[in-house]
Amino acid sequence: MVVLSYISLTVVVFILMEVVTWCTHKYVMHGFLWVLHEDHHQPKYQGVFEKNDTFFVIGAIPSILLFYFGTYPSFNYLFFIGLGVFLYGLSYFLVHDVIIHRRFSWFDNIKSPYLKALRKAHKVHHKHLGKEDGECFGMLYVPMKYFKQFL
Template sequence: MILFTAVALGTFILMEGITWCTHKYVMHGFGWYLHEDHHQPGYPHVFEKNDAFFVVFAVPSMTLFYFGIRPELNYLFFIGLGILMYGIAYFLIHDVLIHRRFNWFKNTQNRYLRGLRKAHKIHHKHLGKHDGECFGMLVVPLKYFKKPTWK
């Protein structure tokens, strides 16, 4: 069981790199059509075309769950679990904390969470698909976690 837990946690960690690459090269590349509305300020709809990327990541997870219990529980299930755990973290950080699609965690003073939000705001200052920065979700440059110094 320790091995299966390590597989799930390793997958969760690996998903940050996969997400970074997907965000930079797919969402800001050939998938810009689906991601573009996410970079438009004041987009008035509850759902965005960008939400289709949740399905892109959910399908492999569900497929791995299916094959991970046939004929008996195996490592594929735990890879799918790692993807699911990352998806839940992504939803809570990206949609809830950063973009405030739900009014939870509204007044957090946690330095790490504030740094994540700050880095993502820097990412969104670029309205086009080029010249982006801060493509990660849970791992962003340390400079965003430093307290501002006022003179």
């Protein structure tokens, strides 16, 4: 029963991270930390990293702390909250950097209507080069209007 509770906690945290991501993307990345996110919308430097990658480090800190305090001084529920945050971060990396922006050529032959709609929604987000007038700030949730052409 305890194991099921911890798995449920991890899944709930993973789902809630989509809400956290949406809010962070809209109000922080397109707000007061636009200076770090701008190069993602207006790429000028063709190197491996962007200033925007700083958000991966910022996002990893809570997960690391939750893993630490979830195992020290004894194993507890904080570990599973950290696991949910970590799994969402891993999913974000795979979806955003690998599938959408193709920073790595691992999944080049996408046939899934969901992944095609996800890429379309993100393209619409990047259509706006400035920090204003954006849409589709989440990562894994795709509004239904983007599925129409792929179903």
